[in-house]
Amino acid sequence: MTELKCPGFKAAGINCGIKKNNELDLGLILSESSCNAAAVFTKNKVAAAPVILSKKNIESGKCRAVIVNSGNANCATGENGLSNSVKTVEKISEIFNLPVSEIQIASTGVIGVELPVKKITDNISSLKSNLKDDFTDFNKAIMTTDKFMKNISLSDKIDNKEVHLLAIAKGAGMIRPDMATMLCYVVTDAEIDSLTIKEMLRSCVNSSFNKISVDGDTSTNDTVLMMAGGKSGVKINSQEKIKKFKSLLEKALVFLSKEIVRDGEGSTKVVTIKAVNAKTKKDASKIVNVIAHSMLVKTALFGEDPNWGRIIAAAGRSGADFDPYETDIFFDNICLMKKGSTSGSQAEEKVHEIMTKDHYEIIVDLNLGKFSDYIITSDLSYEYIKINADYRT
Amino acid sequence: MTELKCPGFKAAGINCGIKKNNELDLGLILSESSCNAAAVFTKNKVAAAPVILSKKNIESGKCRAVIVNSGNANCATGENGLSNSVKTVEKISEIFNLPVSEIQIASTGVIGVELPVKKITDNISSLKSNLKDDFTDFNKAIMTTDKFMKNISLSDKIDNKEVHLLAIAKGAGMIRPDMATMLCYVVTDAEIDSLTIKEMLRSCVNSSFNKISVDGDTSTNDTVLMMAGGKSGVKINSQEKIKKFKSLLEKALVFLSKEIVRDGEGSTKVVTIKAVNAKTKKDASKIVNVIAHSMLVKTALFGEDPNWGRIIAAAGRSGADFDPYETDIFFDNICLMKKGSTSGSQAEEKVHEIMTKDHYEIIVDLNLGKFSDYIITSDLSYEYIKINADYRT
Structure with missing residues (x-):
């Protein structure tokens, strides 16, 4: 199996009691330093509480941590739902000493059921002690009906230095309300400004996740987030370097989008x-x-x-x-x-x-x-x- | 079972050899006199040959005879397909001594397979000798995957005289390319001008067949045709009488549209x-x-x-x-x-x-x-x- 690592990033995945049988259901990505970041979210009018909060926070163009739970989408859960997402983010902020605006949050699973938020907030410390260089547990923790893990690790030489990109997705349908909402996290050690990330992400999502369909139903929780930590020291600051990095990003997202169709519910082709x-x-x-x-x-x-x-x-x-x-x-x-x-x-x-x-x-x-x-x-x-x-x- | 009759109209249904096991596959409606008529057709760009021909003929606002075969949609059959529909209509014209412009034609069944036109033209005389007041055989002859016949016979007093309306439909999906294309024929002994028929038909199709869906796929052969023979002597020539007759027509089409959903492929609800x-x-x-x-x-x-x-x-x-x-x-x-x-x-x-x-x-x-x-x-x-x-x- 490929190593799921990217310099400057750690991740964790644990069971906090939402999924049964001790299956991993709570994941965290943490960057050593504040990253430039951008995200693309579901266009569904019925957006889940964590999407509403993450949209607000990403306006800062910065991200340091991502928290994701599976097993419950925290969608159509009214005012309580929003306050539960806020509570989770505040707990992360407190334990990791981070500004709220640099925390992204996502939930995936059944909709319309209240989020057992205490199970999450009580386990943030446990997430901290489980942080590793490898993202495998994180990948497992964000899965719902997925039959297999979906990830890709790529690298390329830019300015004669090695630049890394790690992308992890979940979803077993294009985008789905309650079973297979699609999430994707991309981390890189390149240095890129958040506006450039946003433009690259939009373009590459259009040629990957916006080109797939399992059942045509669209989700309330879809999120694609990219964080650039800069540890490689490579600055993506010219048209040529943007083009090179973008082709790396596109390759990763196209691969993951095909993986989602391959794992599509009931899909045989x-x-x-x-x-x-x-x-x-x-x-x-x-x-x-x-x-x-x-x-x-x-x-x-x-x-x-x-x-x-x-x-x-x-x-x-x-x-x-x-x-x-x-x-x-x-x-x-x-x-x-x-x-x-x-x-x-x-x-x-x-x-x-x-x-x-x-x-x-x-x-x-x-x-x-x-x-x-x-x-x-x-x-x-x-x-x-x-x-x-x-x-x- | 309701009697499937309407004063002034006869119908027939026979096996001409397109369907196996001697199932009825060729139907004819014949009016005693030239009817005012109008029709609504599929909006699919891939219209079958008989639809192309019927659209042209109905411009006359007149109809005396309708010929329908099941088992073959005569669609996506190129120039041959059109010439086969023309041959059929010409044979009807010859045997019944009718102008071509007063003949409507429809096909329903598998698409992309050449129509065995000789089986049809050789059997037009047999259709003639099988004409009856009752439309049951005609109803059977236009069915494909339908599990049951769909028809309704209504009457109402207008101008103190009894006016009759008989409507027959086939379809086991909203509208479908090759198995369950939707057809509907309405005959009445009221006297109505063809422009009024057209307006009523459009409005009532909107509140019936345009309100149903089985699988969202639309057909290449859909046709709803209405013929008014006038044998009752009742003229539908005032707003009040139009309103009354229209409610009768709408009732019939709404009933048939629900019958199509009930018979929808695999439908349990x-x-x-x-x-x-x-x-x-x-x-x-x-x-x-x-x-x-x-x-x-x-x-x-x-x-x-x-x-x-x-x-x-x-x-x-x-x-x-x-x-x-x-x-x-x-x-x-x-x-x-x-x-x-x-x-x-x-x-x-x-x-x-x-x-x-x-x-x-x-x-x-x-x-x-x-x-x-x-x-x-x-x-x-x-x-x-x-x-x-x-x-x-």
């Missing part, structure tokens, strides 16, 4: 839906969005059925400008539909073979313009129904 | 999602639309899980203007969420009881304004996956 040669970027986006969320397409992916009719019909209701009689559909390199008509049974057989793979691409070629877009999605299986119908019963 | 007291109608529509199509909400309906968190989180991503801390959620008359927080475990238990019923309502009260909207939807079950994953394999 990771399928990239591409629309190419559209008149506008918006048309391409509309088409991939509707195809990726079509229940009929997703069940056909699960059934390994080359049912291109469902794909073109989904495109047809997307509102995008295109002509079905000019459109081709490919699965990887096999053309299944040519100008709105079937390519025949031999093509169907070849495509069925492709569909038995874990990963493949569906390309809708509109033959109209030069714009394209894509979404990475999963299939819709019996297991998805099982997980979500029986979740609380 | 019919649930009305209402948003009330919204700031604008658009806000209410956005909220019910997102909730009704949320896979997480639909699996919770199937699992009979009072998971209001999924409902408020779906509303939260709808883009509608509302404050979760001012919002209440009811299941029938039981309040499950009050101002963004749980109403407690007793309320949950009562709501779980409600969720075991076949029909119930979920009401999202935004406490903001005076606008409301609703959608009637179904749950998402294992059976849905089974039907759609294994359909062609």
Whole structure:
């Protein structure tokens, strides 16, 4: 297993009694020094209490510590919910002697249930004594229905010095209200100002977490946070260095976003839906969005059925400008539909073979313009129904 | 069983060899005289060949005959598809001595497969000799995955004379590309001009078929057609009479639309999602639309899980203007969420009881304004996956 370390950062993960069976449910990241930081949060109007508080604190552009609990999302918990997040942050502030504005907080798990805040505040000291260089326990502590840990450790030479980046995510669906809200923490020993972090983060989230879908439901707790501690001594202060660091960040987030789809609830496939040669970027986006969320397409992916009719019909209701009689559909390199008509049974057989793979691409070629877009999605299986119908019963 | 009759109309249903096991697959409606008529078609850009032809023919405002085949949608079949629909209509024109512009045509079934047009044209004479007053065979002939027939026969006194309306629909999903495309035929012995029919039809389709959803996928073949033959001698030519007749039409279409949800693929529940007291109608529509199509909400309906968190989180991503801390959620008359927080475990238990019923309502009260909207939807079950994953394999 890769070492989950980044110079200048420590982390901890313990059980504080929210999850059963002594599973880790409380995690902390602590930086040696105050970091420049920025974050991206859920756009859901129903934002959880910790999101409301973290949004306020990150305005400082600084972050020293992150506290996360799993097993309870502290969402739709009214005024109490907010006060419980405030209590947690105040306890961290007291024990680590940090300004409140440099503390980020997140919760993930069931929503609508009051947070047992005492279990958290009583265990902050225990978190302190469990701090290690390695982030493995932290990674475990933020998981909910995740079947496996999701992390990536990268490094690159910038200014002839080694720069490190460690990114850890949780989520088993794109973004989900109560089981698999998506969280991601990125720490680096590069030195970057918070405005640059914000711009890089937004851009890289757009090409990673904003390109995946499991069920199209969006969460109340999603957070992607990046902290730059600067211990490497490398300043990311030129366009060239920003470009280099950004490609490192993008690589990490794209990897983690695919890991989330692979671990998607009930998912048996990771399928990239591409629309190419559209008149506008918006048309391409509309088409991939509707195809990726079509229940009929997703069940056909699960059934390994080359049912291109469902794909073109989904495109047809997307509102995008295109002509079905000019459109081709490919699965990887096999053309299944040519100008709105079937390519025949031999093509169907070849495509069925492709569909038995874990990963493949569906390309809708509109033959109209030069714009394209894509979404990475999963299939819709019996297991998805099982997980979500029986979740609380 | 109700008699499926309407003065002035005959119908037939036969097997022409498209469906196996001698199941009825070719239907005809014939009016004694030329009817005023109007129709509403799928908005999907990928419209089937018969839709393209019917749209052109209905511009005449007249209709005398309707031909429908099931088992093959004649969609995404290129130029051949269109010429096959034209051949069918020309054969009807020849055998019944009717102008082409007074013939409507529809196909429903698998898409992307060439229509075996000869099986149809060779059997038009047989349709003629099978014409009856009763529409039961016609109803059977237009079914695909429907588990039961969907029809309604109504009458009312207008101008002291009895006016009849017979409406027949097929569909086992809202609107679907290849298995359950939705068709509906309404015939009446009232006399109504085609512009009035068009206006009434649009309005009543909006409050019926446009208010239902099974899986959110839309079809390439949807058609709702209404023909007014005038045999009753009753002229619908005043605002008062239009209002009266329109309420009859709306009753029929609302009934049939609910029948389609009840027969929805894998459906075990019919649930009305209402948003009330919204700031604008658009806000209410956005909220019910997102909730009704949320896979997480639909699996919770199937699992009979009072998971209001999924409902408020779906509303939260709808883009509608509302404050979760001012919002209440009811299941029938039981309040499950009050101002963004749980109403407690007793309320949950009562709501779980409600969720075991076949029909119930979920009401999202935004406490903001005076606008409301609703959608009637179904749950998402294992059976849905089974039907759609294994359909062609």
